[in-house]
Amino acid sequence: MFKFQGADILSVNQFxxxxxxxxxxxxxxxxxxxxxxxxxRVLDGAIxxxxxxxxxxxxxxxxxxxxxxxxxxxxxxxxxxSSALAKGESLYDTARVLSSYSDIIAMRHPxxxxxxxxxxxxxxxxxxxxxxxxEHPTQALLDLYTISKEQSSHGKTIDGMxxxxxxxxxxxxxxxxxxxxxxxxxxxxxxFIAPDELAMPSxxxxxxxxxxxxxxxxxxxxxxxxxxIVYQTRIQQxxxxxxxxxxxxxxxxxxxxxIYTQHCKSNTVIMHPLPRxxxxxxxxxxxxxxxxxxxAIFRQADNGxxxxxxxxxxxxxxxxxxxxxECDVIWHSQKANLGL
Ligand code: NCD
Numbered sequence: 604m605f606k607f608q609g610a611d612i613l614s615v616n617q618f619x620x621x622x623x624x625x626x627x628x629x630x631x632x633x634x635x636x637x638x639x640x641x642x643x644r645v646l647d648g649a650i651x652x653x654x655x656x657x658x659x660x661x662x663x664x665x666x667x668x669x670x671x672x673x674x675x676x677x678x679x680x681x682x683x684x685s686s687a688l689a690k691g692e693s694l695y696d697t698a699r700v701l702s703s704y705s706d707i708i709a710m711r712h713p714x715x716x717x718x719x720x721x722x723x724x725x726x727x728x729x730x731x732x733x734x735x736x737x738e739h740p741t742q743a744l745l746d747l748y749t750i751s752k753e754q755s756s757h758g759k760t761i762d763g764m765x766x767x768x769x770x771x772x773x774x775x776x777x778x779x780x781x782x783x784x785x786x787x788x789x790x791x792x793x794x795f796i797a798p799d800e801l802a803m804p805s806x807x808x809x810x811x812x813x814x815x816x817x818x819x820x821x822x823x824x825x826x827x828x829x830x831x832i833v834y835q836t837r838i839q840q841x842x843x844x845x846x847x848x849x850x851x852x853x854x855x856x857x858x859x860x861x862i863y864t865q866h867c868k869s870n871t872v873i874m875h876p877l878p879r880x881x882x883x884x885x886x887x888x889x890x891x892x893x894x895x896x897x898x899a900i901f902r903q904a905d906n907g908x909x910x911x912x913x914x915x916x917x918x919x920x921x922x923x924x925x926x927x928x929e930c931d932v933i934w935h936s937q938k939a940n941l942g943l
Contacts, residue, residue, distance in 0.1 A: 607917035646675035652705030698724030743780030859889035
């Protein structure tokens with residue numbers, strides 16, 4: 604099994620089935636803390652360096668929230684232009700310096716391989732929060748955790764499931780990492796729905812194929828959505844050579860309640876890593892699905908905190924002493940009191 608303590612989390616390639624199951628068991632134990640039923644101060648005094656050199660809301664804030672919920676402090680650096688990288692400093696030097704200010708670092712950067720390069724210079728564990736179009740391991744873990752919960756609520760397992768991935772499968776790092784993780788399971792059926800120009804890279808298809816899974820590659824949304832999970836994605840406009848190029852594909856694969864009713868199964872679960880592009884010319888996942896109980900996007904985002912708490916606890920080696928540092932919550936939010 605993968606040894607979490609002290610490790611960098613750079614790619615989903617690091618994990619096997621047993622390590623994922625272990626991590627998910629730890630994520631389950633984080634529920635009372637994430638829901639503010641209890642507090643733990645297990646990371647009291649520890650500092651997370653949260654370095655985000657690309658736009659982010661959920662990933663950045665959920666890393667910070669997860670660390671705070673374990674009792675640690677968060678120091679943020681946001682934006683390439685406001686860091687010394689803009690003055691020509693190497694990732695190695697930045698890592699050497701910032702790692703002596705932190706106990707662990709989470710990092711997002713626009714270039715593939717950049718987080719691994721940074722980790723070479725770091726003296727503390729580094730967690731990849733997304734490196735260009737390459738990988739997004741923590742998102743894939745929270746996606747898989749969500750899939751496992753949604754499937755079990757329907758009396759099903761990950762093994763044997765059917766997933767349709769839709770949209771920008773070329774530049775979408777979340778679908779790259781998720782496909783690799785799912786390949787560790789058995790008898791998955793993948794349907795990859797994308798314009799030819801934005802198809803899933805062949806090295807990912809090879810991994811799925813070699814692991815013996817079934818897969819179909821298509822440009823057609825209609826008729827291909829009768830899956831257990833439909834994983835919708837945003838056109839990754841920031842990775843296209845120009846905005847005009849991205850505009851060619853925006854709004855091509857829209858999912859709304861009418862399409863859901865016509866083409867999905869009655870209990871198909873809809874996922875999206877978020878943000879969904881809600882502008883009229885894109886709108887890949889319509890607001891008219893917000894009341895659909897099978898829309899799992901907000902449960903998925905909530906699970907991000909649990910999984911990231913589990914990653915911090917395991918990489919810092921405190922997962923077995925959470926309870927020793929537990930204390931009561933002395934406040935309650937108004938919403939919680941009202942049961943909202
Ligand atoms: C994704 C990302 O950054 O790759 N977002 C996220 O982390 N939840 C997907 C996206 O930006 O479309």
